[in-house]
Amino acid sequence: MKANLNELTEKLKSKNIRLSHQRLKVLEYVAEHRTHPTVDQVYSDLHREIPTLSKTTVYNTLNALMDAGLVKVITIEDNETRYDIVTENHGHFKCQNCGRIYDFKIDIDSFEAQDLKDFKILDKDVYFKGICPHCINN
Incomplete structure (x- = not known):
């Protein structure tokens, strides 16, 4: 782009x-x-x-x-x-086969960690790891 x-x-x-x-x-x-x-x-x-x-x-x-x-x-x-470059909250998926990282939309702000209610959370990240469709098909 x-x-x-x-x-x-x-x-x-x-x-x-x-x-x-x-x-x-x-x-x-x-x-x-x-x-x-x-x-x-x-x-x-x-x-x-x-x-x-x-x-x-x-x-x-x-x-x-x-x-x-x-x-x-x-x-x-x-x-x-x-x-x-995308600074808005979103998740990431890393393919363990090719190493590529994909963005995906997720409402991170809706997650609540009850065990951390007395903590001040400064950042929220969601990461998934697995195999991407490209690697699965090859």
Whole structure:
């Protein structure tokens, strides 16, 4: 999906994120690659286009975008932090065969955990793991 650079630029400006070519390219990458990329994936793909890009810049940019609410961090595996352009509540399904992560709609806010009634819940995530239809059919 081709991202609109003007819209992305306005999003950065509206969140008071200093505009730079590298920041814009990182946001554009996450918007266009709905694959829930890792820092390494973003870096390796963009480094071909921007040889001066560092992995630290990608990491710091993604953290700034997360702090501004423009991307969401998802951690499905303990060792795997991924970034999602869709910041509204939704669930994720990870195929254990091909590794692809799928979004699905779910009313996460309707879940109530009675055992946590005295806790302040800051984030709710729903993750399913299994085999996707593509892998089942192959």
